[in-house]
Amino acid sequence: MVRPETDQSRRILVIDDNPAIHEDFRKTLVGKAPADKTLLDMESELFGARGPEPDAGNFHVDCVPQGRDGVEAAARAKADGRPYALAFVDGRMPPGMDGIQTIKELWRACPDIQAVLCTAYADYSWQEIQSALGVSDNLVILKKPFDTVEVLQLAHALTRKWELDREIQGRLHKLAYFDTLTDLPNRTLFLDRLEHLLKLSKRYGRMGALLFLDLDNFKRVNDSLGHGVGDELLKIASRRMSDCLRSADTVARLDQPDMAARLGGDEFAVILADVERPETAANVALRLADHLAKPIDIGTHQVIVTSSIGITLFPQDGDDVATLLKNADLAMYNAKQNGPSRFLFYQEDMNVAVQKRMALEHHLGRAIANNEFTLHYQPQINLATGRLVGMEALLRWSNPELGQVSPLEFISIAEENGLIISIGEWVLRTACTQVKIWMDQELPLPRIGVNISLPQLVHAGFARTVDAVLAETGLPPHRLELEITESMLMSDPEGVARTLHELKGRGIQVAVDDFGTGYSSLGRLRDLPIDCLKIDRCFVTGISLGQRDESILNAVIAMAAGMDLRVVAEGVETPGQADFLRTSHCPEVQGYLFSRPLTVSQAEAFLREQCRIIG
Numbered sequence: 001m002v003r004p005e006t007d008q009s010r011r012i013l014v015i016d017d018n019p020a021i022h023e024d025f026r027k028t029l030v031g032k033a034p035a036d037k038t039l040l041d042m043e044s045e046l047f048g049a050r051g052p053e054p055d056a057g058n059f060h061v062d063c064v065p066q067g068r069d070g071v072e073a074a075a076r077a078k079a080d081g082r083p084y085a086l087a088f089v090d091g092r093m094p095p096g097m098d099g100i101q102t103i104k105e106l107w108r109a110c111p112d113i114q115a116v117l118c119t120a121y122a123d124y125s126w127q128e129i130q131s132a133l134g135v136s137d138n139l140v141i142l143k144k145p146f147d148t149v150e151v152l153q154l155a156h157a158l159t160r161k162w163e164l165d166r167e168i169q170g171r172l173h174k175l176a177y178f179d180t181l182t183d184l185p186n187r188t189l190f191l192d193r194l195e196h197l198l199k200l201s202k203r204y205g206r207m208g209a210l211l212f213l214d215l216d217n218f219k220r221v222n223d224s225l226g227h228g229v230g231d232e233l234l235k236i237a238s239r240r241m242s243d244c245l246r247s248a249d250t251v252a253r254l255d256q257p258d259m260a261a262r263l264g265g266d267e268f269a270v271i272l273a274d275v276e277r278p279e280t281a282a283n284v285a286l287r288l289a290d291h292l293a294k295p296i297d298i299g300t301h302q303v304i305v306t307s308s309i310g311i312t313l314f315p316q317d318g319d320d321v322a323t324l325l326k327n328a329d330l331a332m333y334n335a336k337q338n339g340p341s342r343f344l345f346y347q348e349d350m351n352v353a354v355q356k357r358m359a360l361e362h363h364l365g366r367a368i369a370n371n372e373f374t375l376h377y378q379p380q381i382n383l384a385t386g387r388l389v390g391m392e393a394l395l396r397w398s399n400p401e402l403g404q405v406s407p408l409e410f411i412s413i414a415e416e417n418g419l420i421i422s423i424g425e426w427v428l429r430t431a432c433t434q435v436k437i438w439m440d441q442e443l444p445l446p447r448i449g450v451n452i453s454l455p456q457l458v459h460a461g462f463a464r465t466v467d468a469v470l471a472e473t474g475l476p477p478h479r480l481e482l483e484i485t486e487s488m489l490m491s492d493p494e495g496v497a498r499t500l501h502e503l504k505g506r507g508i509q510v511a512v513d514d515f516g517t518g519y520s521s522l523g524r525l526r527d528l529p530i531d532c533l534k535i536d537r538c539f540v541t542g543i544s545l546g547q548r549d550e551s552i553l554n555a556v557i558a559m560a561a562g563m564d565l566r567v568v569a570e571g572v573e574t575p576g577q578a579d580f581l582r583t584s585h586c587p588e589v590q591g592y593l594f595s596r597p598l599t600v601s602q603a604e605a606f607l608r609e610q611c612r613i614i615g
Contacts, residue, residue: 010058010059010060010085010086010155010159010160010162010163011059011060011062011077011082011083011084011085011086012025012029012059012060012061012062012084012085012086012087012088012155012159013061013062013063013064013070013073013074013077013084013086013087013088014061014062014063014064014087014088015063015064015065015066015067015069015070015087015088015089015090015093015099015102016063016065016088016089016090016093016118017065017066017090017092017093017094017096018090019065021090022063025061025063025088025151026061026063028148028151028152029059029061029151029152029155030059030060030061059155059159062084065093066093066096066097067089067093067096067097067098067099067101067102067105068096068097068102068105070087070089070102070106071102071105071106071109074087074106074109074110074113075109075110078109078110083110083112083113084110084113085113085114085158085159085162085163086113086114086115086116086154086155086158086159086162087103087106087113087114087115087116088116088118088142088151089102089103089106089115089116089117089118090118091117091118091119091120091124099117099118099119100117100124100128100129100132100133101132103115103117103133103139104132104133107133107136107138112138112162112165112166112169113138113162114138114139114140114158114159114161114162115138115139115140116139116140116141116142116154116158117129117139117140117141117142118142118144118146119141119142119143119144120143120144126141129141140154140158142154176188177189179261179262181231181234181235181262182234182235182238182262183238184238184241184242184260184261184262184268185259185260185261185262186261186262186263187261187262187263187264189261190259190261190263190269190271191321193259193271194210194271194321194324195321197271197273197314198314198315198319198320198321198324201314201315202315202319206274207274207275207276207313207314207315207316208271208272208273208274208275208313208314209271209272209275209278209280209281209284209311209312209313209314210269210270210271210272210311210312210313210314210324210325210328211269211270211271211272211281211284211285211288211309211310211311211328211343212267212268212269212309212310212311212312212325212328212329212331212332213241213267213268213269213270213288213307213308213309213310213332214266214267214268214307214308214309214332214336215233215234215237215266215268215292215305215306215307216305216306216307216308216336216340217305217306218230218233218234218265218266218305219266219418219455220454220455220458220492221233221303221305223455223458223459223460224458224492224495225298225301225303225492225495229298229299229301229303232298233296233298233303233305234262234266236296236298237268237292237296237305238260238262238268240288240291240292240294241260241268241270241288241291241292242260243291244260244284244287244288244291245258245259245260245270245284258270258271258272258273259271259273269325269328270284270288272284275313278311278313278345281311281313281345282311282343282345285309285311285343286343288307288309289306289307289309289341289342289343290341292305292306292307292341293305293306293307293340293341301494306340306341307340307341308332308333308335308336308340308341308342308343309332309335309342309343309344310327310328310329310330310331310332310333310334310335310343310344310346311328311331311343311344311345311346312324312327312328312331312345312346313345313346317346327346327350328346330346330350330351330354331344331345331346331347331350332344333350333353333354333357334350334353334354337353357413359401359402360402360405360409360410360413361413361417363399363401363402364397364410364413364414364419365419367397367399367423368422368423368426372397372398372399372400373395373396373397373423373426373427373430374395374396374398374599374600375393375394375395375396375427375430375431375434375600376393376394376396376597376598376599376603377391377392377393377394377434377448377597377598377600377603378391378392378394378590378595378596378597378598379391379590379594379595379598379603379606380392380449380568380588380589380590381588381589381590381594381595382587382588383578383581383582383586383587383588383589384582384587387610387613387614388444388445388446388606388607388610389446389447389588390445390446390447390448390449390481390588391445391447391448391449391603392448392449392450392451392483392590393427393430393431393448393449393450393451394407394451394597395407395411395423395427395451396597397410411453415453415454415455418455420453420455420456421455421456421459424452424453424456425456425465425469427450427451428450428465428466428469429469429472429473431448431450432448432450432469432470432473432475432480433473433475434600435448435475435479436473436474436475438604438607439475439479442611443604443607443608443610443611444607444610444611444614445479445607446479447478447479447480447481447509448475448479448480448481449481449482449483449511450480450481450482450483451483451484451513452482452483452484453488454484454485454488454492454496457484457488457495457496457499457500458492458495458496458499462499463499463502463503463506466480466482466503466506466508467506470506476507477506477507477508478507478508478509480508480509481508481509481510481511481531481532482503482508482509482510482511483510483511483512483513483534484496484500484510484511484512484513485512485513485514486512486513486514486515486516487514489512489525489528496528497527497528500528500529500530501529503529504529509531509532510528510529510530510531510532511530511531511532511533511534511566511568512525512530512532512533512534513534513570514534514536515533515534515535515536515556516535516536516538516539516552516556525563526563530565531565531566532565532566532567532568533556533560533565533566533567533568534567534568534569534570534590535553535556535557535567535568535569535570535586536570536571537570537571537591538571539552539553539556540553540569540570540571540572540577540581540591541571543576543577543580543581544576544577544580550580553569553580553581553584553586554584557584557585557586561585566587566588567586567587567588568587568588568589568590569581569586569588569589569590569591570590570591571590571591572589572590572591572592572593572594573591573592573593574593575593577591577593578593
């Protein structure tokens, strides 16, 4: 009786021109037989693991009469995903191929199949077999006549060897072609698939799409929460991308499925194998951005990660893989400049913007060493007395080739590539050094405001850096006011709060810049060690243009007074604005009406004039 094939069956193919031999193999390999402990122990000795018992029905046997039939059967089984592990091949099968030729053809169709050549002593010499087939550990010679123990030994051992070989090859394949962290295809497999699809698109006139995806501010997560959280975030993001493609109603061709791959770091790529129109790629990009932007809970942290996506269509946006990748990267960079969760299709004029950015990055990396940075100082005035209460240090960059570069252009680049840490430390040290010089000259400057970016604030050891700068320059901590933006309070609440409390414990003052634009809650302000609110210039500009801005200003000033916080109104440029703020009891102001940002020599002259007025 032949047992039905199960998922656990080890599949064996018998190629022999004698039907009686077929039945003998079936009876030996499939029929009920007593467990043979010797065979099991032999398998354990050979492979280190004991397989199923011989009578457990773990062999499935198919038989064919000729070598050509066997090769075709093996190829069909492999194509169906049910390959044979072992083939018993008769040495002589007239009028067709003999055993040696049959095994040679079997290995062409199925290189990993184990083969047993069943031959009489007079059939072939070892030299003939070796000359025809070479030396292979996939081949065993079984001399006729043989008994059931020999057949069972070989079936048991060689099918197990085939399984272990496939497991090893599978692990090696995964290491070579899949990312170990996310289990997504890696760059090597991605490039191979893209190359293949690009050729098909040219040959058959089909259109495909490449989506280049970057996680926004991922470095900030690593720096503030640690690499463990960052790794978990990458794994969750990868699963979400794969889920998006599986649920997509776009292309999903069975022969060329869509692929998401990790290219390295927080960069990913998605290949859409066959798209009818650009809107298809746009829909997938929207779905990816939406799924990735959902909150992620990792331990005690909740993280929201957004993405920027660049889209290229092939073959029209590039006739080779390198060009497609470059153009997709360009589109992604331009999308990132437009805000979170954005996507853009590649356009030729994007190269101009990228070339400008590359020039900025190149020169920015050398700006400190080449002494290209300077600080200007803008006075802050007590509106009731007209006296100086502080200055804000403002960074300026003048490059011999680029000329004057606006902070709006280069600060964001410095934050993205990590240069902001060294640039920020230079600003802090330079400002503190200059203020200490003025103090030693007995010039009246109660405090200096220094802007701090989020990457600086959450960077490990930032408080120690501040300590070192104050110790080096000799500036008293209470003379330093660090300015952070309101949006920073919401970006990493735990990390920001922890660092601010450290700084406050040292006597350093903290101001919230651009207040009114970041949507922070009153409860958040109450719980943080903040000394001052700096009202964003957009509200000051709106004075006399409408009641809403004036009402907001009055509300903020009153709220700050109730919370015992100082208030500085920024961007005051007209007497009318100053009069309104004075009437509203705004204590301090800053803006062109009172002074533009000043060079060091101009600021020193301003301080001396203040000293003359006071004295």
